[in-house]
Amino acid sequence: MSEDGMEKLTRGLADLINLGARGAIHIGLLGRGIGASLSPIMHRREGERLGLDYHYHLIDFDALGLGNDDLPEVIGILEQVGFTGLNVTHPFKQAVIAHLASLSEDAAAIGAVNTVLFRPEGRIGHNTDCWGFAESFRIGMPQVPRGRVLQVGAGGAGAAVAHALLELGVEDLAIFDLAAEKAQALAAQLARSGRSVHVVSDTETVLTGVDGVVNTTPIGMEKYPGLPVDADRLDARQWVADIIYFPRITALIETAREKGCLTLPGSGMAIFQAVKAFELFTGQKPSRDGMTETFEAAA
Template sequence: MTNLGNGLAELLDIGAKGAIHIGLLGRGIGASLSPTMHRQEGERQGIDYHYHLIDFDALHLGNENLGDIVDLLEKVGFRGVNVTHPFKQAVLDHLNQLAPDASEIGAVNTVIFDGGQRIGHNTDCWGFAESFRLGLPDSPRKHVLQIGAGGAGAAVARALIEVGVKSLSVLDTDAIRSQALAARMQDMGYSVNALTEIGALTGFDGIVNATPIGMDKYPGTPVAPKLLNAGQWVADIIYFPRETELVRRAALIGCATLPGTGMAIFQAVKAFELFTGRVPSREEMTRSFEAAA
């Protein structure tokens, strides 16, 4: 194992036996509300539950250290980890089993350590689908544009099909990535195509941002808001800030909007159940999120 520095020293002694320790692996995750939701639900259920942020930026770690971190956390007794940008696909190389949802999507955001097995799951898909069903229940779904085909984008694309989108177009700055996502979903019988550019947004019922653009670390919008019209809906997967520039500008135009808060809450609900074997209260986890946001 390479030298990972003093920043991870606290993880080498995770305390009392029987406690549940979970990590979140990602970059620029200091504002994440996952620790709050998980810790407070663990406390509500009387579980000795600990949730650690492992921010590769703050720890000055390279992407090549991902495998070392996964090895370390399993070794010291973590129950599992959540995985966020930019590791949802890269982590696949460090697992030895995938749940059916993760296998179909090709991306993982939850890993369970179980008796020497590292099992990858994807709770993002269910999280986005549940948020969409509640937040945009009557929205048109004939043709949708999704921007972003990375790990989160793969889950969102599958969720959009699940909630009834008939035709999905995917655009990514990496054309190979969008083509690969489209091809994988076409092989499963879904109507998905990859775009290399967009000239106008008028042909789409809705637009989904599945990129990091709009986060505090990556300010801006993935498309020019002036191209939107009031008859469209706009969804984002980013939840910090709670209202991205895209969502704010779309609402001003008159678009129905879906911020990333619902996906953030519901993916955590499903992940908590995987980590603990207990059904959490989505209402309490929502209250925890709302109070901390």
């Protein structure tokens, strides 16, 4: 880590380091381009509601001028100064695994981590994205056809969503990623489920033949504007889901709605993964309705 990056990070945490807060719960969110994240306000408000001394910090590698190879040092600093745990987002959900002592059963099965607990026995990785997406889907799209689905993206979030889609009953999952080896590795992992999972070399040839489309790439975020698929090939019989929630309505969701498709924005997954992560961090059951209201008010 550069001296400038180290200085920015420690200065941002000076209040914690200097005060040596005892009994406080400090959580960090590690990622890139996360300034618009609503995780901090959801976690902080729920902490207040439960009467906890709860703090949630953004550790934005872009804003701090840090490289991806600074990840282990950043984790070490946060653990050393007394953080309870971390949330992890793009692009670190898979890279973080190398720096953990153990994985929960779900994280090990998925091969990606979005929640880390600092415990005396070591750093433990969990995945709340899978449950978060599945819960959002169950509520928002209970009756949609699940025969054949196209998923775009095979990264850390994509791995969690793919597992969720199979748990939700998708019969045939087609996976596309610009990095074909990532798609192939995920498909090989998922094939153990016994379901039909395969890699496609492009989205155009399969798009018109699927029941639904799920975007798990960063394309559509404010930092990565655009569409992950050719929206002209969508039609009203299909459903479309996105896991991005800032902006809340991505170009994909907006275009799909214009086509008459049933849509599922990323807000539900964002809320429910936070609900599960908060419970892991604190050992207390948060209010799903309360965290949803906080998200809706802030979005």
